[in-house]
Amino acid sequence: MHLQKHTNIQFKQIKAAATYTVRHPVLRKGLSLSSCAFDRDEDNSTIHLGAYLENKAIGVLTLLTNNRDVQLRGMAVLEHFQGQGIGKQLVAHAEQHVRLQNISTVWMNARLIAVPFYEACGYQKQGETFELPYGGTHYYMLKNLCDEA
């Protein structure tokens, strides 16, 4: 159970650059702001979602659309707001966007620390761990939206 402190959070589609105020402290701490620009951020099919509290982004994620699947990346909630259900709500909104594209497979490269979070969102680990330049050890995780009621 979460202590829902904030009832006035808005979820909306945003531009890539608007994710930086969350990506930077959470995913690229101590690195240059330019490290917050990800591959394919500006693709026409890429969707960035933000959770906003009083016009301030407190959580973000990005969806990269491929032919048969969507990759979720750049998942981050400001530290002060973590553990309050905001990440889970963002993922639920993201899955709605994916359904609208008639795609059912969502996957991500999950940092080890985030695996329990994604499991709570219904994603399953596949295969063995591997290393990525940012965030260290990762699992590939997957969910088929059609498996849900």
Ligand SMILES: CC(C)(COP(=O)(O)OP(=O)(O)OC[C@H]1O[C@@H](n2cnc3c(N)ncnc32)[C@H](O)[C@@H]1OP(=O)(O)O)[C@@H](O)C(=O)NCCC(=O)NCCS
């Ligand atoms: C991972 C992250 C996005 C999760 O967002 P959040 O808003 O803190 O997560 P929520 O509060 O929505 O948690 C949703 C569920 O995941 C569970 N969960 C979250 N973190 C967890 C953890 N470390 N261990 C166990 N369960 C966890 C919660 O208990 C909750 O479960 P429930 O719905 O069954 O009660 C956020 O903590 C974050 O930004 N972390 C640092 C950056 C990061 O690792 N990003 C992912 C890169 S792959």
